[in-house]
Amino acid sequence: MRVCFDDKIMVLKPKSPEESKTEMTVRMFPSDANPAGNVFGGEILKQIDLIAGLVAQRHARTNTVTASIDRVNFLKPVYVGNALILNAQLTYVHRSSMEIEIRVEAEDLMSGTRMLTDTAYVTAVALGSDGKTVEVSPLLLQTEDDKKRFSEGEQRMIQRLKERKKNQ
Numbered sequence: 001m002r003v004c005f006d007d008k009i010m011v012l013k014p015k016s017p018e019e020s021k022t023e024m025t026v027r028m029f030p031s032d033a034n035p036a037g038n039v040f041g042g043e044i045l046k047q048i049d050l051i052a053g054l055v056a057q058r059h060a061r062t063n064t065v066t067a068s069i070d071r072v073n074f075l076k077p078v079y080v081g082n083a084l085i086l087n088a089q090l091t092y093v094h095r096s097s098m099e100i101e102i103r104v105e106a107e108d109l110m111s112g113t114r115m116l117t118d119t120a121y122v123t124a125v126a127l128g129s130d131g132k133t134v135e136v137s138p139l140l141l142q143t144e145d146d147k148k149r150f151s152e153g154e155q156r157m158i159q160r161l162k163e164r165k166k167n168q
């Protein structure tokens with residue numbers, strides 16, 4: 001893949017999902033929750049958005065913005081005092097857009113019990129210094145799992161763009 005930059009042709013080196021994969025742990029405080037101690041969905045969404053931005057920027061090495069967040073499944077409650085552990089990795093990359101899969105677990109710090117609480121897909125788009133979308137490195141697919149995730153991501157992206165068109 002080639003991009004024109006100041007009259008020079010730059011070749012974008014493919015990068016594996018492993019290179020930008022990110023884990024993040026944050027502790028939940030009373031200000032993150034309702035009076036019963038349930039952490040707000042909005043707080044979890046914020047952390048999902050933050051980690052997706054980290055992964056995207058690690059891959060693109062330029063500014064990235066969130067274009068869409070797919071349906072988020074809040075599978076189990078998260079409580080004040082829990083550690084929220086987020087794992088995120090790239091599944092699909094097109095020209096400037098990148099799909100990131102996020103899995104969120106809550107850890108009870110007293111017992112050490114961990115539970116999957118949320119899953120989400122975020123699409124980030126890479127922007128150049130002029131604010132216009134720019135091409136990013138293609139995804140290097142080394143394992144069968146990488147290839148499967150990529151093709152599932154491609155299907156989700158087709159669906160997403162159809163829905164975007166309907167809403168415009």
Ligand SMILES: CC(C)(COP(=O)(O)OP(=O)(O)OC[C@H]1O[C@@H](n2cnc3c(N)ncnc32)[C@H](O)[C@@H]1OP(=O)(O)O)[C@@H](O)C(=O)NCCC(=O)NCCS
Nearest residue numbers: 064065066067068094095096097098123125133160161164
């Ligand atoms: C996301 C954004 C940059 C897309 O810009 P645009 O001019 O509409 O761009 P295009 O239609 O040319 O699409 C550019 C890329 O974004 C992708 N895209 C655009 N909207 C999308 C959506 N809703 N979901 C997934 N991908 C989307 C396109 O498929 C395309 O990908 P590709 O380059 O890999 O083929 C623009 O809509 C924007 O700036 N939105 C606001 C972002 C923001 O403020 N986020 C919150 C703060 S981080």
